Amino acid sequence: MNLIQSILDSASLRFLNQADETFWLPAQRSTYAGEVDALFYFILWLSVFFFSLIVGLMVYFVWKYRAREGHTSQPSPIHNTTLEVVWTIIPVLIVIVIFYMGFTGFMNIANPPQNAYEINVTGMKWKWLFTYPNGYVDEKLHVPVNRPIRLVMTSEDVIHSLYIPAFRMKMDVVPGRYHKIWFNANKEGEYDVYCAEYCGTSHSDMITKQWFMPRENSKSGSRMPRTSSPHCRLMRPERSSTSSVDVPAATQSTGRPTPARPSRICSATRSSSKMGQQWRWMRTISVNRYSIPRPRWSPAISR
Amino acid sequence: MAAVLVRTEHITPTQTIMGADAYNKMFTLHGAMMVFLFIIPGIPAALGNFVLPLMVGAKDVAFPRLNLTSWYLWIIGAVFAVASLLVGGFDTGWTFYTPYSTTTPFKGVIPIATGAFILGFSSIFTGLNFIVTIHKLRAPGMGWFQMPLFLWALYATAIIQILATPVLGITLLLLIVERALGVGIFDPALGGDPILFQHFFWFYSHPAVYIMIVPAMGVISELISVFSRKHIFSYRFIAYSSIAIAVFGFLVWGHHMFTSGQSSLMNMIFSALTFSVAIPSAIKAFNWVATMYKGCISLKTPMLYALSFLFLFAIGGLTGLFLGSLTTNVHLHDTYFVVAHFHYVMFGGTVIAFLGGLHYWWPKMTGKMYSDRQGQIACFLIFIGFNLTFFTQFIMGTHGMPRRYFKYSEQFTTLHVLSTVGTYVLLVGFLLVAYYLIDSLVRGPKAPSNPWGGASLEWQTTSPPPVENFSQPPIVGDPYDYGDLVYDPEIRGYRKLIKTGAA
Amino acid sequence: MAHESTPHEQVGHVMSFRVLLAVWIALMFLTYVTVAATTFNLGEFNLMLAMGIATLKASLVLLFFMHLVYDRPFNAVIFICSLCFVMLFVILAMVDTAHYQNTLIPGYAPGMAPE
Amino acid sequence: MEAETTQSHTSSEHNPHLAHHFGSLTQQFDSGKLGMWLFLATEILLFGGLFCAYSVYRANHPEIFIYAHQYLSKFWGALNTCVLLFSSFTMAWGVRCAQLGRQRGLVVCLALTLLCGFVFLGVKYVEYKEKWQHGLLWGKYYSPVHHHDDSHEAASGEGPAPQEGHPAVASAVAQSMTPTVVLTTDAGVVVERSKILPAPTGPGGLASLSAGRESHGDEPRNVQLFFSVYFLMTGLHGVHVIVGLACIGWILRRAVRGDFGPGYFTPVDLVGLYWHLVDLIWIYLFPLLYLIH
16 A cells, blocks of 8 residues: 555655655755754654554454454443543644644744845746846746845736745745745755646746756856756747737747747856855846846845 | 546646646636535535434424525525536636636636525525524433434534634625626735735635534444444543534634735744644544444444545544644645645545445435445445545645646656546446445335434434424434344344333 | 414513613614714724724614523524624734735735736 | 525414424524524624724725725714614514514504615615715725816716826836836835835736826825725625515515414514614624724
């Protein structure tokens, strides 16, 4: 039965270290992912214990007291207050522990650190737009590794939800408000970014990519993200007559590499010496859509 | 059927049998239809209306014409739902979140909103009827603690129906007015606040999920006690836990909105309160297992359903812990983990209990017995199919497969195929159930008045009961005292052991 | 008038006319007071006063016009429960909306013209 | 209407008004009362939702309510309150007459209540018409006519579409192919927090960046919120008054026919309860909407 298989598989418990993909959870790629997984496994094991307790007893009783010749139900107590109180108190205590662990973890997730590197995210019908401090706007999220990143997110039209499974991070984007969420990635790579709140026809197309520039070899220019990585299957949203997404050809957000699309060069060359002092981001912006003077931008509220 | 179509669509990662819009409408249809038309009226109206007067020992519910109005409102609600399909369907998900629901191009939103509004009234009238009947029309000598537990469950459900459904009414009213007249209560452009809609919606919808599960628990309390031939364990605790679930159900609606921009203070409050609801369900589960201790368990079809309920509801309830604690909720919210969780509770809980209840009272309702052998096969099929379908979705959910996705990344393909296969097994199971129940109507043998040996009042009248329910006033006793009931082979049922030894 | 053959017991409580009149006058007076109260400015205390008077009037109507005083206590229980749940809903919704006000962007609220 | 108040009149052996499944008259009467109180509980929760919307928006945008309440005349509100209170009084009096079997008194009281109900609706109509003329409507139809000239060209139902103006970003993001987009940000209303510059709407964003009404003069932003809440609350209450009037009319017809006597007056009592509830809600509506300070 697949339940047993799941227990055996998750038996190879690898807590807290940067576990790769386990049976239950995707790879941990952000600092607090470890905590999330630890709590997940804690509750998982708790549930498996209680589950097997209840179902085991049930199966045992069904077998032992099955109706057969010469067997009638022996008289047994129909009420036992102490037993009732016991199995009310124990779950209450367990539940308080779970709540406490859940709450402390959440406080860590919900409050971005001060020195985070800030990116402004705008969700709109069926695609994400990431605006970097230097004004460069892109469909993909490029972030340095081992650096807390704070996303300040709002939406253009309906409620979307930025969801990056590898970081265990999700936050809704509501029009008219900005929400803050942060993460600190600890391994290079390329991860999916989904939209988790239903938002219309091509809700499932709002998949974009998240690239991590390896910091160590930044001197030699980071590896160029391939423009048409196999995973990046952004289907062109059907031109449904209703939604007035008028996507000019040149800046097509679809994954299919249209000839008109310039090869994306986003070499994150950072002046290697003074890390974080001067973040010269785009040495060469070939043809990107918006070269905008650095927007007047100071999120005053960053408690 | 919509669910089967949704699952077949998921066989391949990209488009299989329908376009994105069609898929969105299909899963919304599945959600809205099942919630408003089947599960909420399911056990309370379908089984409750028949069984409650019998169990209470009354001739009829307190307001028979109100009951009839409730039935017709249900019909009108269903007509509106179908109308919303003809107009072009709606693809907002059963939660109608604004601002999408007020700006979706599909015209079906207003008809389904009015439909759900009317169904809300049908639900209120049912609840109203039950409360008054239980208060005023109990048979002489039946105190509050001589009532079968199914009535306690229906009483708790009725409390929720009375106190929560009006808020759904006002929410849908505001949605209709918002969409038609642009009132701007929930539209950010006009100063409104979309999160307020979520507060309104979930204030009703979380108690609504308890409207669905609490009667199911009531049915299970009956089944387990009757088929273990043993008095229910700690009657009062189960009764009080039903009421506790009903009341706590009102405090916890925020756990649907942890990631939707709720302030962290409220997240903390709601997360704490959410765990308070888990306790009464845990108590019930423990009590059911304790009831089976030293019983004489006969594995008839209703009992099989009760046992599978216990198995599935245990999983469903425990997975709620993952979603209740804040940290894991951030990762698991709006993923297939949530889909699997509520299907385990709603399908594994309410529908399985509904089937159990249906099989338990079928002889009493129709006066015909169905073949137990086929019943057991069907139950086994449904159990296996269900697990195959939804346990795989737990795994997908934890791996980050978002909910309501028309296309998904390749890594989930195998799990989706497994899940779809499970759906077909479920389909076969249901067809078998439909087959032999209808078959029993046609060719079923005559059912005795007490086939399972139940001790509550409904077994004291003939099956099917006469118009006035009881030819002579029923003798009220302890509903779980099976002492003097003996199996009488020639009528294949139980009858009271006449103390004077007369046959 | 339907004359029942058997002497029926008097169902429900009959209100004396004087009580009705007294309640009505009290209500009128309270209305006058609440309108007059708006002439002078008590700051935020004003809302409290208005609510107080309204609650007083409401309870007058409830207890006397709706016979809640002479009725079975369970009816009063129902009424109070419904009030409690309304308060629960209002308070929790207000606390939450108050706490996330700081995330609102004052000038920027995109509106999608409903197609 | 309230089906539960009409007991089926199957003739039972000793009392035509006793429904077949009730033991005694008191049981039937109590059941009716209990059922009615439960229905009143649902009504309270229905309006509770609206009161919640009111209190949320008032708590978070008090300036809107303080600014906008000047458009509501206290006189009409107070008059309406007195009218409803009087109708409640006559209704209670009618119930008393029914209990004592004074059929003529009952008919008079019910007629008075009916009259008061219509007066109330009349006053509401006057208020609505006056707001309609000034364009003080809800949501997107809100277009206040500031010059109180008599020209009634005030926006009728279809107010102008939400203006395009968005104080912070006056950019006209052309979807043209030119890579460089000039983004001018005027000072706009200086608020203590800087405006988060949303990414320019990129390639043809869907949003018509309308942030509610242009704020001209001292009027705070989004005043239409007040009128949305106002029309919703008084509108729904008005609907309930109309339903109440229908019930009273029906009871009046049966009273004229002489159905009610000391033994059986449940419908009168239940409709009375409903009417008192409608009055109760207005008692709360009046200070909250009209007497804002």
